[in-house]
Amino acid sequence: MEAELKDMWNDLESMKQSLTDPSLRGPVDKLQLHLERLTNLSKSVPVRRSKVKDMSAEVVDSNPYSRLMALQRMGIVENYERIREFSVAIVGIGGVGSVAAEMLTRCGIGRLLLYDYDKVELANMNRLFFRPDQVGMTKTDAAVQTLEDINPDVVLESYTLNITTVQGFETFMSSLRNKSFSPTKEGSGVDLVLSCVDNYEARMAVNQACNELKQTWMESGVSEDAVSGHIQLLIPGETACFACAPPLVVASGIDERTLKREGVCAASLPTTMGVVAGLLVQNTLKFLLKFGHVSPYLGYNSLKDYFPTMEMRPNPQCSNVACLERQKEFIIAKPARDAAAKAKMEAEALTVEEFPLHADNEWNISVVDEVEIETVGATSSDALPEGLVRELPNADESQHPPPVEPAAPSLDDLEDLRRQLEALNS
Amino acid sequence: MEAELKDMWNDLESMKQSLTDPSLRGPVDKLQLHLERLTNLSKSVPVRRSKVKDMSAEVVDSNPYSRLMALQRMGIVENYERIREFSVAIVGIGGVGSVAAEMLTRCGIGRLLLYDYDKVELANMNRLFFRPDQVGMTKTDAAVQTLEDINPDVVLESYTLNITTVQGFETFMSSLRNKSFSPTKEGSGVDLVLSCVDNYEARMAVNQACNELKQTWMESGVSEDAVSGHIQLLIPGETACFACAPPLVVASGIDERTLKREGVCAASLPTTMGVVAGLLVQNTLKFLLKFGHVSPYLGYNSLKDYFPTMEMRPNPQCSNVACLERQKEFIIAKPARDAAAKAKMEAEALTVEEFPLHADNEWNISVVDEVEIETVGATSSDALPEGLVRELPNADESQHPPPVEPAAPSLDDLEDLRRQLEALNS
Numbered sequence: 127m128e129a130e131l132k133d134m135w136n137d138l139e140s141m142k143q144s145l146t147d148p149s150l151r152g153p154v155d156k157l158q159l160h161l162e163r164l165t166n167l168s169k170s171v172p173v174r175r176s177k178v179k180d181m182s183a184e185v186v187d188s189n190p191y192s193r194l195m196a197l198q199r200m201g202i203v204e205n206y207e208r209i210r211e212f213s214v215a216i217v218g219i220g221g222v223g224s225v226a227a228e229m230l231t232r233c234g235i236g237r238l239l240l241y242d243y244d245k246v247e248l249a250n251m252n253r254l255f256f257r258p259d260q261v262g263m264t265k266t267d268a269a270v271q272t273l274e275d276i277n278p279d280v281v282l283e284s285y286t287l288n289i290t291t292v293q294g295f296e297t298f299m300s301s302l303r304n305k306s307f308s309p310t311k312e313g314s315g316v317d318l319v320l321s322c323v324d325n326y327e328a329r330m331a332v333n334q335a336c337n338e339l340k341q342t343w344m345e346s347g348v349s350e351d352a353v354s355g356h357i358q359l360l361i362p363g364e365t366a367c368f369a370c371a372p373p374l375v376v377a378s379g380i381d382e383r384t385l386k387r388e389g390v391c392a393a394s395l396p397t398t399m400g401v402v403a404g405l406l407v408q409n410t411l412k413f414l415l416k417f418g419h420v421s422p423y424l425g426y427n428s429l430k431d432y433f434p435t436m437e438m439r440p441n442p443q444c445s446n447v448a449c450l451e452r453q454k455e456f457i458i459a460k461p462a463r464d465a466a467a468k469a470k471m472e473a474e475a476l477t478v479e480e481f482p483l484h485a486d487n488e489w490n491i492s493v494v495d496e497v498e499i500e501t502v503g504a505t506s507s508d509a510l511p512e513g514l515v516r517e518l519p520n521a522d523e524s525q526h527p528p529p530v531e532p533a534a535p536s537l538d539d540l541e542d543l544r545r546q547l548e549a550l551n552s
Numbered sequence: 553m554e555a556e557l558k559d560m561w562n563d564l565e566s567m568k569q570s571l572t573d574p575s576l577r578g579p580v581d582k583l584q585l586h587l588e589r590l591t592n593l594s595k596s597v598p599v600r601r602s603k604v605k606d607m608s609a610e611v612v613d614s615n616p617y618s619r620l621m622a623l624q625r626m627g628i629v630e631n632y633e634r635i636r637e638f639s640v641a642i643v644g645i646g647g648v649g650s651v652a653a654e655m656l657t658r659c660g661i662g663r664l665l666l667y668d669y670d671k672v673e674l675a676n677m678n679r680l681f682f683r684p685d686q687v688g689m690t691k692t693d694a695a696v697q698t699l700e701d702i703n704p705d706v707v708l709e710s711y712t713l714n715i716t717t718v719q720g721f722e723t724f725m726s727s728l729r730n731k732s733f734s735p736t737k738e739g740s741g742v743d744l745v746l747s748c749v750d751n752y753e754a755r756m757a758v759n760q761a762c763n764e765l766k767q768t769w770m771e772s773g774v775s776e777d778a779v780s781g782h783i784q785l786l787i788p789g790e791t792a793c794f795a796c797a798p799p800l801v802v803a804s805g806i807d808e809r810t811l812k813r814e815g816v817c818a819a820s821l822p823t824t825m826g827v828v829a830g831l832l833v834q835n836t837l838k839f840l841l842k843f844g845h846v847s848p849y850l851g852y853n854s855l856k857d858y859f860p861t862m863e864m865r866p867n868p869q870c871s872n873v874a875c876l877e878r879q880k881e882f883i884i885a886k887p888a889r890d891a892a893a894k895a896k897m898e899a900e901a902l903t904v905e906e907f908p909l910h911a912d913n914e915w916n917i918s919v920v921d922e923v924e925i926e927t928v929g930a931t932s933s934d935a936l937p938e939g940l941v942r943e944l945p946n947a948d949e950s951q952h953p954p955p956v957e958p959a960a961p962s963l964d965d966l967e968d969l970r971r972q973l974e975a976l977n978s
Contacts, residue, residue: 134586141579150576153567157583160560164590175674175684185817187673193778194678196819200777225680229822232678247613248601252620252658254651254680257701258601275683351626352619353844391611393622396655397834404827408854411823418779418855428834429844433859 131165177278181207181234190277191234203415210279212414213307213316215239217289217298217332219265221253221394222346222355223322225403226410228255230280231273233411237281237307238273239316241298242266243288253396281307289331299335318410319343322403324392326373333368336360337448340455342413346406347375352393354378355402356425357409363452365422366438369445376425376434377515398428427513434513437501557591603704607633607660616703617660629841636705638840639733639742641665643715643724643758645691647679647820648772648781649748651829652836654681656706657699659837663707663733664699665742667724668692669714679822707733715757725761744836745769748829750818752799759794762786763874766881768839772832773801778819780804781828782851783835789866789878791848796867796875802851802860803941824854853939860939863927 138161142154175190183195197203214235216223219242227238242265246256260268266284273282285301287294305315319341321332329345336343340362348355354376360367405424412418422437440453502510564587568580601616609621623629640661642649645668653664668691672682686694692710699708711727713720731741745767747758755771762769766788774781780802786793831850838844848863866879928936 130586130589134583134590137579137583137586141576141583144579145576147573150567150571153563157560157563157567160556160563163556164560175677175687187675190674190677190684192675192817193820196817197778197821200819202777202779202819225826228680229826232680232822234678248616249613249618251601251616251702252660254654254658258616259701261601275685276677351628352623353628391618391622393626393628394619395623395834395837396658397830397837400651400655400826401830401834404823404830405857408821408823408827409857411821412855419857421857424857429838431831431835431845431847431850431859431861433857435857 131161135161135165174275174278181210194233203417206415209234209411209415210236211308212318213237213239214410214414215241215302215316215319217241217319217321218323218328219269220244220250220322220324221255221396221399222348222403222406223320224253224255224265224269225400226320226322226346226407227269227273228276229403229407230410231277233407234277235280237283239301240266240269240282240284241287241289242269243286243294253394253399289335290327295331295335298331299339302335302339302341314339314341316341317414320406320410321345322406324348329368329373333360333446334448337362337367337446337452340452344406344409344413346402347373348394348398348402349375349378350392351378352395352398353428354426355398355428356423357402357406357421358423359409359413359420362449363440363454363456366440367444367446367449367452369449370441371438374423374425374436374438374510374514376427377513378427378429398426401426401428425514430513432513434511436511436514439501439503441503557587561587561591600701600704607636620659629843632841634841635660635837636662637734638744639663639665640836640840641667641728641742641745643667643745643747644749644754645695646670646676646748646750647681647822647825648774648829648832649746650679650681650691650695651826652746652748652772652833653695653699654702655829655833656836657703659833660703661706663709665727666692666695666708666710667713667715668695669712669720679820679825715761716753721757721761724757725765728761728765728767740765740767742767743840746832746836747771748832750774755794755799759786759872760874763788763793763872763878766878770832770835770839772828773799774820774824774828775801775804776818777804778821778824779854780852781824781854782849783828783832783847784849785835785839785846788875789880789882792864792866793870793872793875793878795872796870797864800849800851800862800864800936800940802853803939804853804855824852827852827854851940856939858939862936862940865927865929867929 135158138154138158142151145151145154178190181191181195182189183192183199185192185196195206198206212235214230214237216227216230216238219227219240223240223242227240230238244265246260246263246265246268248258248261250256251258255272256265256268257272260271263271264286266286270282270284273280283301285297287297289295289298302314302316302319305311307315311317319332319336321329321343323329323332324347332343332345335341342359342361345358345360345368346356356374356376358374359365405421405426409421409424413420421435423435425432425434427433440449442450442453444450444453561584564580564584568577571577571580604616607617607621608615609618609625611618611622621632624632638661640656640663642653642656642664645653645666649666649668653666656664670691672686672689672691672694674684674687676682677684681698682691682694683698686697689697690712692712696708696710699706709727711723713723715721715724728740728742728745731737733741737743745758745762747755747769749755749758750773758769758771761767768785768787771784771786771794772782782800782802784800785791831847831852835847835850839846847861849861851858851860853859866875868876868879870876870879
C-alpha cells in the first residue's frame, strides 16, 4: 500500500509540473491533500516484528522471549530454546485448538501444523481467538493470518481438509510423516498431535493415524453444556487408546434430558475452552521440555471447580488392530526400556551429586507419588474416580467387543525405576 | 478511509470531464488505476460488526450469542441476558487481566472498566492478547482497540493511571462510585472488581478501595516462576480481606533460592496465565449469573496439576480499619440476612414443586457439600491445606499485629439454610 501511495504522489507531482492550464492546479492540490490523509490512515495498518535468529534471555522490553528464557534461569526448564526444534500438529482449530495454537506460537514453538475444514462465523465470537473481520475465511487461513503477525519465527503449515474423509485422512497421514523440518528425528515428522475436535468420528480418525504411526498424542474435549472438559495423554501401546474403551468425560451434574432437547445447539464459553486449552498446552510444554508431571488424564468440572485425575491401561481386547500391535511391541520392548532407564538413572545420579540444586529434573519422580493418580483398566467401569463417567459413543458401538476385565497389569515401570534408584542409593 | 477514496475518485472523474487538453487524460486514467488498487487494498482493513439490540438465542451462524444463550436453554443459567446489566472493573491489563477482559467481552458483559498505567512491549508477547503492532501503545488503549472490534455491544471505559498513587487512587474510587450505567443499582457503580495486578502494593490499594466501598472483589495471581497461580473471592466483612493475613500462594516446589537470583526477571507463560484468567472469569460468571459453586479460593499448581481449595474467615485483629467496620456490620446484619434467606428459600421451594426439572439452581446447595472446602481462620498458619503456603509481604509487614488464633467461627450461614430447607421439606 505504501508503494502504491508513493507512486501516486509522484504521478500527481509530475502532472502538476506539466500543467499548462493554471485552473487545473487547484484540483490537483486537492488530490494531493486526499493522498496525504490516505497515507496517514494507511499507517495504522499492522506492522510485523522481524524474525529473530536465537532466543535471547536478555531482560529488555524489546525481547519477546525474555520471560520464557527466565524459566531456564529459574531452574524450571533445563533448556527452553529446544522448543524451536519441535513440531506440533493441531487437529481442529475451534474454541480449544485456536487458543492452543496461539499459546504455542507465543511460546515460540518450532513448527505448527493446523487442520480444519470449517469457516469462521459470527457464532464463534463467544470463544477466544477469531475476530469478526475474519468471518467467512477458513479457520486455517484466519489462524495463519493472526499467528504469523504474533510470531514470525514459527513455521506454520495449514491444511484445509476434513480428516474423516478418505482423501483428507491420506493427506493428514502424509503430512505427519513428512520429516523435512527435522530430518534426523526418530519416528514421524511431528513430536505431538493435539486433538481439539468436537466429534467422535474425528477423534477416531486421529486415534487411527496415531496408532498406525506410533505417534504420542493428546486428546481434549469440552462438554455440550460448556461447563466441563478434559485432556488426556495417549501413547500407543502404553496407555489406553481412544478405541480401548468408551471415552471418559467429566460429569457436570446436569440432567442429560435437559441437554439433549431438539433444536438446541451446543453451548460454549471462552472460559471453559480457555482453561482446557491452557491445561492442554501446559501438558504439552511439560511433555516436550521435560519438566513437572505430565498428566495422563485431567478433568475440569467448572461448576464445582473439581479436577479429577487418573490413568488408563490399554485394553488387550481393543477393536483397533494397530493398537493391539503397539501393545505387543510395548511388552516386547520392556527389557530394552528397563536397561535404557537404568543407564539414564546412573548417569543422572552422577550429575545430581555434582549439582545438587535443580541441576536437572530428577525431583519429578517423587511428584508422581504425591499426586496419587488412580490407575484403572480401560474397560473396568466400576473403578472410575469420582466425577468421571463413560460417554457411550454414538457411532460404531457395535464394532467394539463387549467390555471385559483387563488383564493383570504388567509390572509398573515407575515402580521399577524407583527400586533401581533405591538400589543405586543404598 | 472508504469515504476518502470515494471523494478522490469523484474529484478525478470531474477533472477528467473538465479537461480541455486531451494529453492529460492518460495521467488521470493512471491515477484512477492507482485508486482502484488502493480501494482493493483498503478492503483488507478490519470491518466491525454492528451492535445488536437484544441477545438472540436463534441458532444461526450469524448470531454471536447463540452459543451463550444455549446455556439458558440447557438449564445451566437461568437468565443469561442479565449479563448485559453488569459492570466489571479489571485492575491490571497484563497477562491475566487482558485475557479476562477479552473473555468477558466475548461473553457480552454490559460494561468493562479497565485500569493500567503501563505500555505494551515486545516482552509481553509471550502471553495472550496483545499484538506486536500494538507495541508502544498504552495497555488500556490497545485493549480498547481490540475489544471494541470483538464486541461493539460492550461499554468500555479505560483509565490510564496507577492506583497506588494518591491521584490515581482517587480517580479509581470515583470511577467505581459512578452509577450512571445503572442508576438504580445498590452499593457502588460496579458489580465486581477483578484484581489482576502483579504486586503487593496494588493489591493493598484494591483491598482498601473495596473495603471502603463494601465492594465484593476477586484477587488473582501468578507466581514469579510462572508455574502456579490462584484466584480468591473477597467479600468485605464476610471473608478475610487482603490485609487480614499474609497472602496465600500455591507452592511450586521450586527452591526460592533458585528463584530469587539477581538480575532475573519474572518468568511467565501464556498457559498458566490463560488458565488463571479462565478460572477467574468462570468464577465471575458463576457469581454474577448465579450458577454452580463460586470458589472462595482456588489454587493451580501446574507442575502437579493440583488445585487446592479453601476459604478464609476474616481476622478480628485485622490492621485495616475499614475491614473491621465491615466485619462489625456483617455480624449486626445476621438476623436480617437469615430472615431474607428464609423468605427466599420458601419462595423457591414453591417454584421447585411447580417446575421440577432444572427450573432454577436449587441443586447447587448440595454441590458445596461435595467439594469439601477447608475453612481456616485468616491467621492460623498451621491449618493450611496441602500445597498452599503464606507469602510474607515484602512491605509494611510491621504494620500487621502478630498473628493470633481467630475467634470461634460464627454460625455457618449455609448450615442455617440447609436446616431451614430440611424443616420446610419435612
